[in-house]
Amino acid sequence: MKKKKIDLSNMSALLVLIVLCILLSIAEPAFHSFANFINILQQVTVIAVLALGVNIVIFTGGIDISVGSVVAFSGIVMGKLVVEGGMPSIVGVAAALVIGAACGTFNGIMIAKFKLQPMIATLAMMSMARGAALTLAGGETITGYSDGFRWIGIGTVPGTQIPVQIIFMILLYLLFYYIMKYRKFGRYIYSIGGNEEATRLSGINVDKFKTLAYTLSGLCAAIASVILVAKLNSAQSTAGQDYEMDAIASCVIGGTSLLGGFGSVWGTFVGAIIMIVIRNGLNLLNVSANLQKLVIGVVILLAVLADSIRNKAAKK
Amino acid sequence: MKIMKNRQLKKITAILMASAMVFGLTACGGSGGESTSSTGGEGSDSKSGDIKIAYIVKAKTDEFWTTMEKGAYAAAEEKGVTVEFQAPEKETDVEKQVQMVENAVVKGFDAIILSAADSKSLVPAIVKANNANIPVILVNDTIDEEALEADGGKVETYVGINQYDAAKLAGEYAAENIADGKVCYLEGISGVKALEDRLTGFRDQVEGYDIVASQTAKCDRNEAFNVMQNVLQKNPDVNVVWAVNAEMGQGAIQAIQQGNYEDIQVFDFDASSDDLQAIEDGTLAGTVAQYPNLQAETAIQCCLDVINGETLEAHTETAAQLITKDNLEEYRAEMEKLDE
Structure with a gap:
């Protein structure tokens, strides 16, 4: 019974995406070309990677609104080390990942051990990470990375037009799909979101797994940051603003329940693509950005409504 | 069942708070660290007496503002005045900026240079400065003149490019x-x-x-x-x-x-x-x-002029220039001087 419902939720997002694509293809011939397909995947990468981490947190019944700020903080640290400190790019990337994971772990400890509300704990981190980025960099933009590093963001797979960042994104999704579906970790995460107390009583170290979920979210934010910096050739303290909202929206549109315990990795991927497809399509049609916001708002609303109706049905 | 409802309520509150924050963050600029410092005290002994100017801008998060800050301190040193350059954390934090202006009035600065974060909300604060006889000079951003007049306030001039x-x-x-x-x-x-x-x-x-x-x-x-x-x-x-x-x-x-x-x-x-x-x-x-440093210098000069009893034009225009490969080096040399 439960399995059937999961399939249904995935289907609805996918269905929306397919309908969107058909409509846009009719309205705008430039939409359905291979090059545009690649553009969409490239444009979705940063948000999709962020959403991947946030998704796991939402599975536990939590929320992480600090990821946008963590993107900025980890990016600035990397920029400082590589551009101003003259360190090899790999050291910078490693430092960014450590910073991201550390921010996430801190969130996790505050939430799991000190029982802070996830919203409040990550709100604090949102402010702290942004503040740290600003303190380190002030208003400056840190630019000037090696070609090797920039390859992460703008390089293509040899012999094709496919940006390597798309490959990174897909590999990451495959990895998370595997973990969530076939490893104990995945089952525990869903179970915590479904009923935390029962999970605890069955002898599972809930605190540990909850903390790990936030660590992964921070880590994903840092990975997104590395890709973003490489793509734009710049680290900025103002980077990633509002990205947490795009990430959360991707999860919700993809069928992840904000109550926890319900949702899928691929649904979120589809959710992120829906958001980018709307922007891409409306750009191609030369429609004003104000309308884009409106359309995305409506899509989010419909997704949450579907979530709520599903929850009601589940209770019965 | 009851627990479920409670949780749902929390989630809804969370989403509401989150969306409120999105609105709070949506802006061209970003968040910025607030810091205040003064200069001009050391080195040149003040020619213009102990004139203290509060220089309040919208943020310090991008190069435009940091160049303006450098320009302001350079001009302050040259003209022998003290400048306190301050900004809220982000360009959208209007309320914080209002407080900064109000604090500057209370602290009794001789003039206030303001880059208004909002064209209407700063009006009452400007009126407070007027009532305390502190001249206000706008830089880079204009305010709603009708609203200002309606409240009986005035600014000395607006300094900026066209x-x-x-x-x-x-x-x-x-x-x-x-x-x-x-x-x-x-x-x-x-x-x-x-x-x-x-x-x-x-x-x-x-x-x-x-x-x-x-x-x-x-x-x-x-x-x-x-x-x-x-x-x-x-x-x-x-x-x-x-x-x-x-x-x-x-x-x-x-x-x-x-x-x-x-x-x-x-x-x-x-x-x-x-x-x-x-x-x-x-x-x-x-x-x-758009030479933010020049805007800063001009604004500070305007303060001195007003303090000396002059009346200024409504718009004090500062120069802008197109930089291409032909004049790149000249412009760079000019900007490097600021860092010295």
């Missing part, structure tokens, strides 16, 4: 050098007058061009990358891009480079250090410099 004329410089250059333009406009945030003036200032000079796209990229680099990529997807023959700020210009350049497009002349506004590098690399055709 956005339209400044953008015109880039438009004229494009019109002269590029025939048969197919232009893509990267707009700023709708409703911000300065950004709209920049758009029309350029557009009016190149009326013969085909407009293939006119889209906003919200003044953001990543957004501009995506929008440019999408525009090129449909119109690979674009040969002119006008971005109304430097961040969007940079995003467009990255998208053009990644797509291996050639012969696209990108113009933008602000002359950030990235812009200067891009001109050197040949990826940016031109950028409009």
Whole structure:
């Protein structure tokens, strides 16, 4: 019974995406070309990677609104080390990942051990990470990375037009799909979101797994940051603003329940693509950005409504 | 069942708070660290007595403001006055800026230079300064004059460039050098007058061009990358891009480079250090410099003039210039002087 419902939720997002694509293809011939397909995947990468981490947190019944700020903080640290400190790019990337994971772990400890509300704990981190980025960099933009590093963001797979960042994104999704579906970790995460107390009583170290979920979210934010910096050739303290909202929206549109315990990795991927497809399509049609916001708002609303109706049905 | 409801309520509150924050964050600028410091005390002994000026801007998060800050301190030292340069954390934090102005009134500064974060909300604070006989000089951002008059307030002058004329410089250059333009406009945030003036200032000079796209990229680099990529997807023959700020210009350049497009002349506004590098690399055709340091110097001079009893014009215009490969080195040399 439960399995059937999961399939249904995935289907609805996918269905929306397919309908969107058909409509846009009719309205705008430039939409359905291979090059545009690649553009969409490239444009979705940063948000999709962020959403991947946030998704796991939402599975536990939590929320992480600090990821946008963590993107900025980890990016600035990397920029400082590589551009101003003259360190090899790999050291910078490693430092960014450590910073991201550390921010996430801190969130996790505050939430799991000190029982802070996830919203409040990550709100604090949102402010702290942004503040740290600003303190380190002030208003400056840190630019000037090696070609090797920039390859992460703008390089293509040899012999094709496919940006390597798309490959990174897909590999990451495959990895998370595997973990969530076939490893104990995945089952525990869903179970915590479904009923935390029962999970605890069955002898599972809930605190540990909850903390790990936030660590992964921070880590994903840092990975997104590395890709973003490489793509734009710049680290900025103002980077990633509002990205947490795009990430959360991707999860919700993809069928992840904000109550926890319900949702899928691929649904979120589809959710992120829906958001980018709307922007891409409306750009191609030369429609004003104000309308884009409106359309995305409506899509989010419909997704949450579907979530709520599903929850009601589940209770019965 | 009851527990479920409670949790749901919490979630809803969470989402509401989250969306409130999104609105709070949506802005061209960003968040910034607040810091106050003064200069001018050491070195030159004050010629103009102990004149203290509160210089309150919108943020310190981008090069425009940091260059203005440097310019303000350089001018303060030269003119022998004390300047306290302050800004809220982000450009949208209007309330914080209002408090800063109010604090400056209470602390009894001799003049206030203000770059208003909102054209209406700062009016009462300006009136408070008026009542305490502290002259207010606006820099870079104007306020709603009708609202100010209605409340009986006044400002001495507005110091800043003429956005339209400044953008015109880039438009004229494009019109002269590029025939048969197919232009893509990267707009700023709708409703911000300065950004709209920049758009029309350029557009009016190149009326013969085909407009293939006119889209906003919200003044953001990543957004501009995506929008440019999408525009090129449909119109690979674009040969002119006008971005109304430097961040969007940079995003467009990255998208053009990644797509291996050639012969696209990108113009933008602000002359950030990235812009200067891009001109050197040949990826940016031109950028409009608005000399925030000059604005700062002019504003401080205006304070001194007012304190000496002079009456100023409503708009004290400062110069803007188009920077291209031809005058890049001169401009750089000029900016480097500020860092000394």
